[in-house]
Amino acid sequence: MKFVEEYRDPDLAKKLLERIHKNSRKSIRLMEFCGGHTVAIFRHGIRQLLPDTIKMLSGPGCPVCVTASADLDKAIALADMKDVIVASFGDMVRVPGSYSSLQKAKADGADIRIVYSVQDALAIASENPGKQVVFVGIGFETTAPTVAASVLQAQTEEIVNYSILSLHKICPPVMKAILDLGEVNLSGIICPGHVSAIIGSHPYQFIPDHYGIACAVSGFEPLDILLAVDMLVGQIESGQPRVEIAYRRGVKPEGNTQAVKLMESVFEVSDANWRGIGAIPASGLRLRGEYGKYDAEKRFEIEPGPAIEPKGCICGSILRGVSTPLECRLFRRTCTPESPVGPCMVSSEGTCATYYYYQGS
């Protein structure tokens, strides 16, 4: 756009691209972890500009997309209960669950409120003392600290009708799971930007150490991403994988220790279900015992039926980087952003939605 930010400077971008073209010799596969990265890569046409030696794969970093159907079904089951208000981020409301979606439940009369932040949910709870308000907590380390803060606030202000359905997930374990599956032969990973602002860059150290895979933390501007790719190429060509930060304005190696402390004071690590990958040990967050009364799964008896995945949807293998939306038979035919079949088409950070918008037909 017209003004030239230091991280959008076309001349700098050109220089970086030249360097990438010059240095990249080996054929490599890089995964961009975040849906936000995928959007930026497509929006700025970065794939077209990279040399043929570099193949970019989209990863699992979309909180809406990785939410398992079974977990979404719990949110819908809660919404169907009497005197329960379910508060959720907007994208989540449109994702089809096994039998219904929050949107359909809402049309059928369930009280579901779309909120922009967890603070809104807390406000709804204090305005509706006669009702139970459940916040559907999705997201990675980026959102979990604010949800933790809301629980502490509920405690201080004695808002007793507030609880969390914690579907929060943490990133490093899913990276490990994908690497352990061995389906995608990766040489480097563009590590999450906003997540790393919280957890720092140290938690990725096991990736170069144990898997010999290069890592660069990146923001969401084109220059951040080009710089990350440049770093990865440098690490790979020199045979020295490590963790670098291409997003200095956002990420410190040690992260935001205060936010982490806040998150850890309310949440503890638990196993979690990931769409397309299944249960991953120690990859989720649940409320600690002392905050059990804010845990919707403890407060309510939630019994959704057995989970059913949308037929024909290959979101799972897209999230693992194994397939692209172009390999899905439903893409653009039955599945569009107006009537999405799977979550990757619903979320603005979903790979299918990104392909749909930016790739053209």
Add this chain to the structure above:
Amino acid sequence: MDDKILLAHGSGGKLSHDLIESFLPELSNPMLDKLDDSAVFDLSGRLAFTTDSYTVNPIFFPGGDIGKLAVCGTVNDLSMSGARPLYLSLSFIIEEGLPVADLKKILVSIKNTAAEAGVKIITGDTKVVNRGSADRIFINISGIGVIPEGVDISAANARPGDKIIINGNIGDHGIAVLSQREGLEFKLPVPSDCAPLNGLVSEMLAASKKIRCLRDPTRGGLATTLNDFAEQSSFGIIIEEERIPVHRAVMAACELFGFDPLYIANEGKLAAVVAAEDAEVILAEMKRNKYGKDAVIIGEVVAGHPGQVVMKTTLGASRIVDMPVGELLPRIC
């Protein structure tokens, strides 16, 4: 008068009467003051007629409020067909409990905006509904205008070679409103661009009749408007990312929330498709108006890729700019 609007204010009785009487001085003109069941007037020529309802939340935002927005929205819709807006209707649906002071503020803003645009409100209505049946206040405004001789503006009129002009920074309104949303409040140094554009349009038309398409990129943003042009004319559109003006604060907010400014709403912007030979004349004329001083040519109509909008990115790649679907939501990640 009470300090909150009550259901009784909409009942048609004494309170209703008092409420209407309290409006009148703000909006007064001979046609409205008659308070007849309909406004009666003469008009001749080709007419443009439009209606829109306004439900913005929050109702007050930096650079405007729901009242100003409603007048501008309807005035601009008329202007985009090349019409000179003349008369408006004004209809309120008010949720019981709205502070009277808020209503007053909205009225003053309606009055000022209508005065700036040179339009008259000649008929109106007020209803009050139960708490929960509306969100504070909804406004419907219909408008009527006259299209001058020789003006033919339609999205279908774009031709290969035509230039595309925008009258300034995009995305200000959408981000200004977002910045006031509960739970998201952030300080934005840029107010909404909400403005009546009829003056600008009439100056453009005085400079050249070769204005083929005009549209205000409101909801759905510039991307939607350009797609409309491409689709309805069955030609392609190429724009250059580098030329599209965006305030850096709006850009920064977009980065934060994961938005593309091309999809963010504007309320004081117009996108014009004009004949190449008159583009510079029109641009120069626009720059003389306060709502057009930042006008720039951002791209052109091409014969290739019919119905599609393609953007050359700052980095030198190109990509499709598609229609948006659904509401823009801040990213979670």
